[in-house]
Amino acid sequence: MGRKDTSYDALYASFEERIEQLKKLPKMKEESSIEEVIEENGFGRRDFMKWTGMMTALLSLPSTFTPLMAEAVKVADRLPIIWLHMAECTGCTESLLRSAEPTIDSLIFDYISLEYQETLMSAAGWQAEQNLERAMEKYDGRYILMVEGGIPTGNEGSFLTIGGHGKKGKDIAIEASEKAAAIFAIGTCSAFGGVQAAVPNPTGSVALSEVTHKTVINVPGCPPSEKNIVGTLLHYLLYGTLPALDVYNRPKWAYRLRIHDLCERRGHFDAGEFVEQFGDEGAKDGYCLYKVGCKGPYTFNNCSKNKFNQGTSWPVQVGFGCMGCSEPDFWDTMGTVNEPLKDRLYNTTFGGLGADATADKIGIGLLTATAVGIAAHAAIASVKPPKE
Structure with a gap:
């Protein structure tokens, strides 16, 4: 405006x-x-x-x-x-x-x-x-x-x-x-x-x-x-x-948006393309890092916009998943660094919010416990009929 x-x-x-x-x-x-x-x-x-x-x-x-x-x-x-x-x-x-x-x-x-x-x-x-x-x-x-x-x-x-x-x-x-x-x-x-x-x-x-x-x-x-x-x-x-x-x-x-929302690998997530282990072909092609522990779906920050080292890069860009360091008690609640969170796997959502939720929509009592609808989102994206 x-x-x-x-x-x-x-x-x-x-x-x-x-x-x-x-x-x-x-x-x-x-x-x-x-x-x-x-x-x-x-x-x-x-x-x-x-x-x-x-x-x-x-x-x-x-x-x-x-x-x-x-x-x-x-x-x-x-x-x-x-x-x-x-x-x-x-x-x-x-x-x-x-x-x-x-x-x-x-x-x-x-x-x-x-x-x-x-x-x-x-x-x-x-x-x-x-x-x-x-x-x-x-x-x-x-x-x-x-x-x-x-x-x-x-x-x-x-x-x-x-x-x-x-x-x-x-x-x-x-x-x-x-x-x-x-x-x-x-x-x-x-x-x-x-x-x-x-x-x-x-x-x-x-x-x-x-x-x-x-x-x-x-x-x-x-x-x-x-x-x-x-x-x-x-x-x-x-x-x-x-x-x-x-x-x-x-x-x-x-901190309004999640790492997941602004990530340059989001297109691979939508296509259901994930790195299964570090060094595989998916890693070489820049696939989504969720399955090797990226906490981007749960983390609110603007790292991908600001980057580090004078704007040179940020962890996800170089192939290592977000650790969730801007979240409360991340050291305890974000689990093993290179594994998805066991209590927030991607097969359900809370009240339909899930992958498109914000901190305010979910609320302080539910943000750390809500599941993220990654698989559902990726599945929907992968079965859409091709355009004629």
Whole structure:
């Protein structure tokens, strides 16, 4: 739709107003601008606008909103960010920053005002503690909190006790959440507990949302796409409110559809063409990976659109099935990696939803138990009479 649409006119105007409000906030990096940072790293104006156009499309906005997206990026440093590391491997941070060459996503992450980030900051010891305390006090009610890692609650929450004051990780997360304007759980560990929460969960690791009464936006994945991280931030910059969320508090713009819906192997699934074992002829011809354990039919994410390694590829493209890493308790509920799920085989559907269901249609209580109608779907596709 174009700008002539009344609803889009109103949205466009609200974005303009929001950006003007952000411009009035003090700039935290007077010595540089995002345009300078991008140019210094070999990207021109055209590259930047191409990237903003892609992010506009990812957020399901018309292309006419691209200039506003660019303006939003320019004021990204007006909102301070506190990034906490809890029980995790730092993979989410590493995947965002350790690409072979700088990407615009990672440059924007470098440009924003990170008031506290243990992996990146030079401060240590009491100075690091002081930085965190001062940032929470100075920007009380204004900062965005990003948390990477599950929150350990076992042994009276004594895990992750750090610093001279002996603060527990759980208490730090709760305190930082109370003073935040918005809270993002980055990665599956923070969103759902992750591998730390797998049975028997010795540290009592839980999702960030279980230790705070405030709404947490979950950006799951192991790791999540850098575009899902930056896109969620840009959504908040433009709208000034939380995005539309699914039943697991994931942004719908990124997690509305399943891996199965967007997969380049979907045509082979519809034709009933499956890889029976790794290395067979079907594998060589790019057949569907369901029978060798792909969890795409149960997993909501946009990996096939964003891909990884600077957009080069993603697991299914190179012949390995989706592990379901953006789903709650995937380590326990997704079963053996290279086998279909025994409790969700493809011979039945729930209420006719099955293969075409969404997280919202099925609901939080049924999503993890519903069967997926893959065989029925494939069978129907294979017995359709040929066109005359």
